[in-house]
Amino acid sequence: xxxxxIVFPGSNCDRDVAxxxxxxxxxxxxxxxxxxxxxxxxxxxxxxxGGFSHGDYLRCGAMAAQAPVIAAVxxxxxxxxxxxxxxxxxxxxxxxxxxxxxxxxxxxxxxxxKDVHLKVVTTDTIFTSRYDPARVVRIPIAHHxxxxxxxxxxxxxxxxxxxxxxxxxxxxGRVVDEANPNGxxxxxxxxxxxxxxxxxxxxxxxxxxxxxxxxxxGRALFTSLLEALx
Amino acid sequence: xxxxxITPEIVxxxxxxxxxxxxxxxxxxREPNITELGIFSVMWSEHCSYKSSKKWLxxxxxxxxxxxxxxxxxxxVVDIGDGLTAVFKMxxxxxxxxxxxxxxxxxxxxxxxxxxxxxxxxxxxNLNALRFGAPDHPKTRHLxxxxxxxxxxxxxxxxxxxxxGEVNFHPGYNxxxxxxxxxxxxxxxxxxxxxxxxxxxxxxxYVGSKTGRDGIHGATxxxxxxxxxxxxxxxxxxxxxxxxxxxxxxxxxxxxxxxAIVAIQDxxxxxxxxxxxxMASKGGLGVDLALDTVPMRxxxxxxxxxxxxESQERMLMVLxxxxxxxxRAIFEKWHLDFAVIGRLTDTxxxxxxxxxxxxxxxPIDPLAEAAPExxxxxxxxxxxxxxxxxxxxxxxxxxxxxxxxxxxxxxxRRWIWEQYDHMVMGDTVQRPGGDAxxxxxxxxxxxxxxxxxxxxxxxxxxxxxGGRQAVAEAWRNLTATGARPLAVTDNLNFxxxxxxxxxxxxxxxxxxxxxACRALDFPVVSGNxxxxxxxxxxxxxxxxxxxxxxxxxxxxxxxxxxxxxxGEAILVIGGGPADGWLGQSLYLREIAGRxxxxxxxxxxxxxxxxxxxxxxxxxxxxxxxxxxxSDGGLLVAVAExxxxxxxxxxxxxxxxxxxxxxxxxxxxVVTLPEAEAASLLAxxxxxxxxxxxxxGDALVIGADSVALATVRTAHDxxxxxxxxxxxxxx
Numbered sequence: 001x002x003x004x005x006i007v008f009p010g011s012n013c014d015r016d017v018a019x020x021x022x023x024x025x026x027x028x029x030x031x032x033x034x035x036x037x038x039x040x041x042x043x044x045x046x047x048x049x050g051g052f053s054h055g056d057y058l059r060c061g062a063m064a065a066q067a068p069v070i071a072a073v074x075x076x077x078x079x080x081x082x083x084x085x086x087x088x089x090x091x092x093x094x095x096x097x098x099x100x101x102x103x104x105x106x107x108x109x110x111x112x113x114k115d116v117h118l119k120v121v122t123t124d125t126i127f128t129s130r131y132d133p134a135r136v137v138r139i140p141i142a143h144h145x146x147x148x149x150x151x152x153x154x155x156x157x158x159x160x161x162x163x164x165x166x167x168x169x170x171x172x173g174r175v176v177d178e179a180n181p182n183g184x185x186x187x188x189x190x191x192x193x194x195x196x197x198x199x200x201x202x203x204x205x206x207x208x209x210x211x212x213x214x215x216x217x218g219r220a221l222f223t224s225l226l227e228a229l230x
Numbered sequence: 231x232x233x234x235x236i237t238p239e240i241v242x243x244x245x246x247x248x249x250x251x252x253x254x255x256x257x258x259x260r261e262p263n264i265t266e267l268g269i270f271s272v273m274w275s276e277h278c279s280y281k282s283s284k285k286w287l288x289x290x291x292x293x294x295x296x297x298x299x300x301x302x303x304x305x306x307v308v309d310i311g312d313g314l315t316a317v318f319k320m321x322x323x324x325x326x327x328x329x330x331x332x333x334x335x336x337x338x339x340x341x342x343x344x345x346x347x348x349x350x351x352x353x354x355x356n357l358n359a360l361r362f363g364a365p366d367h368p369k370t371r372h373l374x375x376x377x378x379x380x381x382x383x384x385x386x387x388x389x390x391x392x393x394x395g396e397v398n399f400h401p402g403y404n405x406x407x408x409x410x411x412x413x414x415x416x417x418x419x420x421x422x423x424x425x426x427x428x429x430x431x432x433x434x435x436y437v438g439s440k441t442g443r444d445g446i447h448g449a450t451x452x453x454x455x456x457x458x459x460x461x462x463x464x465x466x467x468x469x470x471x472x473x474x475x476x477x478x479x480x481x482x483x484x485x486x487x488x489x490a491i492v493a494i495q496d497x498x499x500x501x502x503x504x505x506x507x508x509m510a511s512k513g514g515l516g517v518d519l520a521l522d523t524v525p526m527r528x529x530x531x532x533x534x535x536x537x538x539x540e541s542q543e544r545m546l547m548v549l550x551x552x553x554x555x556x557x558r559a560i561f562e563k564w565h566l567d568f569a570v571i572g573r574l575t576d577t578x579x580x581x582x583x584x585x586x587x588x589x590x591x592x593p594i595d596p597l598a599e600a601a602p603e604x605x606x607x608x609x610x611x612x613x614x615x616x617x618x619x620x621x622x623x624x625x626x627x628x629x630x631x632x633x634x635x636x637x638x639x640x641x642x643r644r645w646i647w648e649q650y651d652h653m654v655m656g657d658t659v660q661r662p663g664g665d666a667x668x669x670x671x672x673x674x675x676x677x678x679x680x681x682x683x684x685x686x687x688x689x690x691x692x693x694x695x696g697g698r699q700a701v702a703e704a705w706r707n708l709t710a711t712g713a714r715p716l717a718v719t720d721n722l723n724f725x726x727x728x729x730x731x732x733x734x735x736x737x738x739x740x741x742x743x744x745x746a747c748r749a750l751d752f753p754v755v756s757g758n759x760x761x762x763x764x765x766x767x768x769x770x771x772x773x774x775x776x777x778x779x780x781x782x783x784x785x786x787x788x789x790x791x792x793x794x795x796x797g798e799a800i801l802v803i804g805g806g807p808a809d810g811w812l813g814q815s816l817y818l819r820e821i822a823g824r825x826x827x828x829x830x831x832x833x834x835x836x837x838x839x840x841x842x843x844x845x846x847x848x849x850x851x852x853x854x855x856x857x858x859x860s861d862g863g864l865l866v867a868v869a870e871x872x873x874x875x876x877x878x879x880x881x882x883x884x885x886x887x888x889x890x891x892x893x894x895x896x897x898x899v900v901t902l903p904e905a906e907a908a909s910l911l912a913x914x915x916x917x918x919x920x921x922x923x924x925x926g927d928a929l930v931i932g933a934d935s936v937a938l939a940t941v942r943t944a945h946d947x948x949x950x951x952x953x954x955x956x957x958x959x960x
């Protein structure tokens with residue numbers, strides 16, 4: 001599986017996701033600088049990592065969405081290349097329009113870093129095939145702007161097209177407001193593109209993919225990708 | 231430049247006394263101009279010169295076979311094996327944080343990060359030590375909220391995990407909060423960078439952010455007492471830009487992989503003045519700077535402002551000749567300013583020019599060497615009257631425990647650390663909430679443990695014993711994870727040193743720290759002094775914060791505080807049947823409302839023996855959890871372990887306040903499988919005693935019990951409770 005991690009100025013989870021990719025796939029991903037418009041054509045997976053691209057100074061992801069590499073990202077998206085945007089990467093994907101909706105300031109207005117429980121809504125994707133839909137998974141979030149907002153027609157479209165990948169839930173798997181850490185519409189934690197080849201995710205699966213760090217629930221996302229894309 | 235005549239008023243505004251100004255005249259051989267006066271002012275400020283504390287800092291032990299760089303560099307450097315070093319330091323940003331809590335705390339984090347990556351280390355962990363005033367003081371909530379968002383806003387963006395720290399509340403901090411920030415980095419042992427300039431003619435290069443008017447005279451502000459109008463000093467607080475810092479880290483580390491850098495120094499307090507002075511002074515050289523070539527944020531800046539600005543995210547470097555293009559390419563890639571602003575000379579003088587005209591010309595060594603150093607008069611702190619145990623009220627232990635666990639100094643800090651990214655970099659092995667944070671050394675199965683500690687109420691009552699205790703507790707917290715403690719950084723926060731009573735606290739604490747560091751082989755490798763923490767004549771409680779770092783050689787042999795299973799034996803190691811020291815305890819303060827007595831004594835030989843024993847047990851895999859006994863005493867320690875593991879305990883112990891809540895030092899609580907308890911107790915002889923067994927969902931002693939859920943509600947609820955209440959109303 002050939003993967004590239006796009007590095008924006010201010011990305012800070014680029015190394016973390018590269019470590020997980022190498023650990024799961026046995027291959028180092030290409031670390032691709034945002035200013036380089038020439039993205040290799042033979043990639044199986046493009047990752048937009050977490051962090052604070054351009055300091056999040058304008059609006060999270062807005063400046064990164066104008067980076068020189070983005071034209072190539074769009075072209076490859078049209079060709080169906082798999083893409084994973086984590087946290088700031090999800091924000092960038094929304095800003096490019098490759099995913100619908102927007103990520104607003106958390107409901108409580110504070111940055112939140114903690115493990116949350118997630119319900120995998122659909123396992124019929126290249127990202128989630130190795131998850132057991134009956135099991136609640138525990139993965140950390142770490143963001144200030146993770147409150148997913150979509151208008152009603154978009155929400156209906158996402159539901160109808162099975163494009164909500166994961167939702168925040170409690171330890172028992174109930175999708176309830178008390179388990180919603182940031183105020184996201186319908187507890188949405190991750191959404192898919194129309195062709196299900198692009199996933200934007202606020203939680204950080206790369207942070208709990210190594211038993212040493214206290215959990216491995218994030219790992220199945222990468223093993224799913226490895227299985228689908230190699 | 232200004233040709234303004236230097237009047238006594240201008241001298242006084244620059245924080246120089248008459249005697250110091252006389253020395254300026256002697257060194258210059260003439261009257262200084264305003265730029266030169268400004269340079270003297272910041273270089274001789276307490277903040278930069280340590281003029282009141284230097285005499286006592288020299289008494290601290292600073293060497294050990296594993297110490298590579300002790301105090302005097304930007305940060306301390308210790309060998310951690312495998313060709314790697316830990317680089318760390320703690321620094322205060324107290325005055326700015328009180329005036330503007332968000333930016334004050336944020337730039338505190340930025341400054342300490344730069345001290346560490348300047349030396350070639352990648353920062354891997356941030357910690358902090360915070361002291362706020364009374365929880366119900368009208369300003370406290372605003373200050374907590376601002377400081378916590380500032381620390382998070384900076385550290386989260388930079389992408390260095392904030393993994394640990396401590397917080398205390400006391401009315402003595404109402405007018406002067408303390409924000410001490412610590413960074414730990416890792417650097418290859420064969421690639422440490424220092425600030426010593428070398429090579430006459432080598433280019434002096436400025437990189438990072440442009441220089442603006444922010445923070446002018448920050449170092450002078452941090453060297454004076456506050457008064458009621460201190461908030462007018464808000465413009466002297468710098469503004470942080472963590473995004474630029476992130477770029478600066480990556481650019482500097484990238485350049486450090488080449489052979490272009492001769493010396494490097496961050497621009498911290500006193501900015502361009504202190505960085506250029508320090509580099510030239512350490513190299514025994516002179517420096518010429520063309521100030522008009524400094525990248526500037528705004529038009530019309532004067533040489534005086536450029537030299538005194540404390541704009542953030544800036545570095546000064548001396549490059550190998552001919553390597554300017556290598557460095558320029560890297561900094562331009564990262565969108566950072568890069569400018570050759572001067573050359574090293576052999577004159578021993580700092581010569582500043584402005585469009586070709588000389589605007590300042592000062593001798594470097596005489597200025598540095600003649601920096602004032604005071605042997606300030608001091609009075610020893612009178613020994614406190616011993617506490618009469620008969621006067622201590624007895625409250626049922628169930629009630630006392632719940633109140634203590636929900637009291638300001640013991641309540642959960644989760645509300646704070648959930649606002650910090652404590653997991654970025656993918657190596658956080660022990661998250662906040664334990665005895666020490668542990669980060670994996672990237673790519674290995676080894677770890678670094680780090681902690682910050684001080685118990686100001688002990689230091690206030692007995693500075694020598696309190697100084698010892700701060701070091702011993704840091705050492706104990708590292709030990710409780712299984713780490714080998716290596717070295718400390720100290721952050722000495724006190725009131726006005728010109729008052730003999732306060733100076734006595736400084737002297738006493740230094741003595742206690744020195745004794746403990748010697749006895750525990752735990753040298754001081756870096757540090758910072760913050761004096762004049764007084765408002766309207768009211769000094770803070772003396773707070774010499776200790777940041778400790780240790781190494782764990784095998785992460786499979788690491789301990790955490792969480793009770794791991796039901797049915798395990800609970801042992802106390804250290805202490806003895808006579809335990810029960812309530813002087814200066816939290817029980818006395820929270821239950822009886824009294825702050826009295828002497829603090830618990832620290833016997834350093836016993837401390838060392840007990841700690842070495844416990845570490846050996848952890849490394850041998852003989853215990854399943856470990857927690858040191860500190861604030862709140864034995865029952866609080868057990869309750870913290872029970873909450874962390876969500877498993878209760880049944881104890882067979884005396885239920886007197888002294889037995890349960892005494893704060894006797896040098897003790898650890900451990901758990902281990904029941905089947906192995908008898909043989910361990912036999913091996914340890916009188917050093918350990920069994921106090922109970924884990925299990926259930928309550929803490930039980932005899933016929934009484936308190937549900938874990940009750941304790942958790944009190945413990946978790948306090949801080950969110952005060953942060954969501956309306957201050958100043960009742």
